[in-house]
Amino acid sequence: MRSTALAPARTDERLTGLAGEPPGHRRYRRMRFIRRFEETLLRLFEEGALNGTTHACIGQEADAVAVTEHLAEGDHIFSNHRCHGHYLAHSGDALGLLAEIMGKEAGVCRGVGGSQHICAPGFKSNGVQGGIVPNAAGIALANQLAGNGAVSVVFIGDGTLGEGVVYETLNMAALWKLPLLVVCEDNRWAQSTPVAANLAGDMAARFAAFGVPVREVGSTDVEELSAIAGEEVGAVRAGRGPRVLLIHTYRLCHHSKSDDERPEQEIAERWLVEPLVVHGRRLDAADRARIDDEVETALAEVVATARALP
Amino acid sequence: MIFAKELGDTLRGALDGDRRVVLLGEDIADPYGGAFKVTRGLSTAFPQRVRTTPISEGAIAGISAGLALAGYRPIAEVMFGDFLTLMFDQVVNHITKYQAMYAGQATCPVIVRAATGGHRGYGPTHSQSLEKHFLGVPHLRVVAASLYHDPRVVFADFLGRDEPVLYVEHKLLYPQHLTLPVHGMVGDLIATSDCSPGMLPTIRLSAVPAAECAVSVLAYGYPALLAAKVVERLAMQEEIFAELVVPAQIAPMDWAPVLSSAAATGSVVTVEEGADGWSWGSEAASVLSRRLFGKLRRPVDVVASAPTVIPSSKTKEAAVLVGGAQIEAAIRRAC
Structure with missing residues (x-):
């Protein structure tokens, strides 16, 4: 992969997982990290410390954690406008991302890209809907030509299913049996428009029409998602062509900063089954509190460091 | 060899010499070998x-972008340049954005080849020269095929650099033979080649040295061929001397050879087949007015096609597209 990182990603075990920690703890910690990073961003926005906009993935953390834990060196993720969770699960680089969103020189793209345009080894994102899908397919074709067994993953949302180039790409990826995994996070809302007003027919059938196998799951359970994602990544890596992992989930926060007109009751119901609640039940209260504290302390250090950057 | 074969030979050489080169496009495989047969034999x-x-032009461009991000050297063929509109998002928001918006951490050297231009009676959606819509897209080089530039040199430049390029190939060049300068001559015209660092050569053609010419004619692609015929005929028959300036790269421009010619002749005509207004010639006029204000005898004259649809009918098409008559009239006005 042609990618020259500006500096190695700065990671912290308290955010990405302690050595020897049980997988269940590690998954909780990583989701908690993403959740608190996003909430911290929203607070910093209100405070006026950030420029531009941001699209938080609160409620969808399990998808990022579940998929990325099956990826290896050489694999590549292409993400979209709502990319923070994917990036943090992939790299653990909270400081690089926060500095980027703060517009600082130490940001992963020196403050040029901002929230939606991130590049690091094995990871890229872009803010225009749809176009990243053929880009990810091109990376998959490169991997296929090189015969390196690497997987190209692209994260899209239900709203992106309105873009024509997605279907052009599905067709070509299927014809050429590209090692591409499309992860479609159906969070039920495309900005302010509900999926019912956006999408005719059956979501899974859209992919199936190209002969692309679709694994469909309605879940916010990171354990369930991880098991499924592992199988899907494995099948793509085995050279059986492109696959789609269609996850029905929910975005608990507004689309970008403070633009939410959705029914309060609907959102309240989803808070009862969000990923941290679902998986958090599996942890002892003491373990959970300890992890929460560790994440909080580590993130506070990241924020303090980022604020002090030039 | 005709230009289509020279170009095919160039692509064969690129595939042969560099395992990173990948060609994508509609109907480019054998036995068909592409709508204009440029890729015949290559598949x-x-x-x-x-x-x-x-x-699927959007996916062709988008998959090319992914290949390029991964270190490959994709060359995408657009069957008719009119269909470039279907990849505009990829060009503007993906391919040309990546290197700069990722602070140099990735490069996306996609080469897009498009068969452009009219005079073939293909009508409103298969005859256009839409490159003006791509001129000025930041981080995009736009290069025009010409009979005075060896495509091997041009593609060696593309493949040796990490920047995306749009290469426009006027259809009427395909059956023509290359006329590269030999011993400083192209036919009966004196040929010189100017090139600023990092730019492709600009060819200057005239019957007499530039200082003795009354006007500079700036043209690329097929209209440059039309202009060369006019320049040659006016010189031989009427001793009206013009210098034809033919860049390969039309955006960003290497202005140095243009300024040198314009300063010598004091008068400039630009010629392009695209629709008049907001065009390559308009930009040239703007740059020349800034750089040579007070040094030209008259305003820059921009010759372009009528800003309307390109009719299918031979006579109606000829009335819309730039031809030798408009070029000749402009040169006479500008002397």
């Missing part, structure tokens, strides 16, 4: 790296 020789695609 047989390189079946993995020469791939015919569905009719």
Whole structure:
């Protein structure tokens, strides 16, 4: 992969997982990290410390954690406008991302890209809907030509299913049996428009029409998602062509900063089954509190460091 | 060899010499070998790296972008330049954005080849020269095929650099023979080649040295061929001397040879086949007015096609597209 990182990603075990920690703890910690990073961003926005906009993935953390834990060196993720969770699960680089969103020189793209345009080894994102899908397919074709067994993953949302180039790409990826995994996070809302007003027919059938196998799951359970994602990544890596992992989930926060007109009751119901609640039940209260504290302390250090950057 | 074969030979050389080169495009595989036969034989020789695609320009450009991000050297063929509109999002928001918006951490050197231009009676949606819509897209080089530039040199430059390029090939050049300068001459015209660092050569053609010419004619692609014929005829028959300036790269421009010619002649005509207004010639006029204000005898004259649809009918098409008559009239006005 042609990618020259500006500096190695700065990671912290308290955010990405302690050595020897049980997988269940590690998954909780990583989701908690993403959740608190996003909430911290929203607070910093209100405070006026950030420029531009941001699209938080609160409620969808399990998808990022579940998929990325099956990826290896050489694999590549292409993400979209709502990319923070994917990036943090992939790299653990909270400081690089926060500095980027703060517009600082130490940001992963020196403050040029901002929230939606991130590049690091094995990871890229872009803010225009749809176009990243053929880009990810091109990376998959490169991997296929090189015969390196690497997987190209692209994260899209239900709203992106309105873009024509997605279907052009599905067709070509299927014809050429590209090692591409499309992860479609159906969070039920495309900005302010509900999926019912956006999408005719059956979501899974859209992919199936190209002969692309679709694994469909309605879940916010990171354990369930991880098991499924592992199988899907494995099948793509085995050279059986492109696959789609269609996850029905929910975005608990507004689309970008403070633009939410959705029914309060609907959102309240989803808070009862969000990923941290679902998986958090599996942890002892003491373990959970300890992890929460560790994440909080580590993130506070990241924020303090980022604020002090030039 | 005709230009189509010279170009095919260039692509064969690129595939042969560099395993990173991949060709994508509609109907480019054998036995058809592309709508204009440029890629004939290549899919047989390189079946993995020469791939015919569905009719999906957005995905052709987008998959090319992914290949380029991953270190490959994709060359995408657009069957008719009119269909470039279908890849505009990829060009503007993806391919040309990546290197700069990722602070140099990635490069996306996609080469897009498009068969452009009219005079073939293909009508409103298969005859256009739409490159003006791509001029000025930041981080995009736009290069025009011409009979005075060896495509081998041009593609060696493309493949040696990490920048995306749009290469426009006027259809009427395909059956013509290359007329590269030999011993400083192209036919009866004196040929010189100017090139600023990092730019492709600009060819200057005239019957007499530039200082003795009354006007500079700035043209690219097929209209440059039309202009050369006019320049040659006016010189031989009427001793009206013009210097024709033919850049390969039309954006960003190497202005130095243009300024040098314009300063010598004091008068400039630009010629392009695209629709008049907001065009390559308009930009040239703007730059020349800034750089040579007070030094030209008259305003820059921009010759372009009528800003309307390109009719299918031969006579109606000829009335819309720039031809030799308009070029000749402009040169006479500008002397």
